[in-house]
Amino acid sequence: MKRTFWTLALVSLVSPALAENQQPGAHFIENWDLDGDGAVSLEDITTRRGDVFLTFDADENGVLDAEEYVFFDEARANDMENNGEQGNGNGMRRASDGMTLAFNDIDGNGDVSREEFLARAGDWMALLDRNGDGSVTTADFGR
Template identity: 55%
Template sequence: MKTITLGAALILAISGAGWAAEGPGAHFVENWDLDGDGAVTVVEARERRSDVFASFDANEDGFLDAEEYVLFDEARAQDQAANEPQGMGRGAGNPANGMALDVNDTDGDGKVSEAEFLDNAQAWIEMIDRNGDGVVTMADFGQRR
């Protein structure tokens, strides 16, 4: 069984610069754009979600159970508090919403398998992608009109 601290998991899962320095979406793009081209694809999201899953699956059983999700939720809340731009809110387009237990537990068994978590990458990118071009860039963030 691996031991993971909230701080270490937070650094591994969602490290990076704050939004305010670069504008809405900068924090998300910096952390999820693996090839550095300014656009987050479904493939990149799936790969990064694999890293996030591994960070929080403390007992390495292939599931994020309710207890592990508490730590994951705390890390996401801390990250949001530190990096969420003014006006982003908790609405439908907020990337953090696509990481929630109830969103990822597609079979309703109270825990999230690695397959469930990774397979939700497509829907997650679609949720954030305001202009429907299939990728998420900084243009997909900011104030909604």
């Protein structure tokens, strides 16, 4: 189950058919909406962040250090490059910002523990949920 999330995400991007006719935020929701109801809940986000953390914690020590973050940052950059140009650039940027070392390193010691990463789920949610209805849908992306 490890290292599947971004890998899957990246594989899905390679298919050009998938990138067409997408609503703003559709790519994000596709990746984060675990129960498929079209809305990403805080629960979905917390669970998914746990998966993402495991994906990039290469040495499985429960901490994402700066070195591991290099790969994480690269994966997100690739993702943005492939999906950021469909009118959802801002939403995708906010999504990516919530994944950075700076955003998640709560105690400022230079790396991100699993606890820190999960503790930030609510703040990230607040960042993404622009209309404040408690879940992230395509309505929170775009203009």
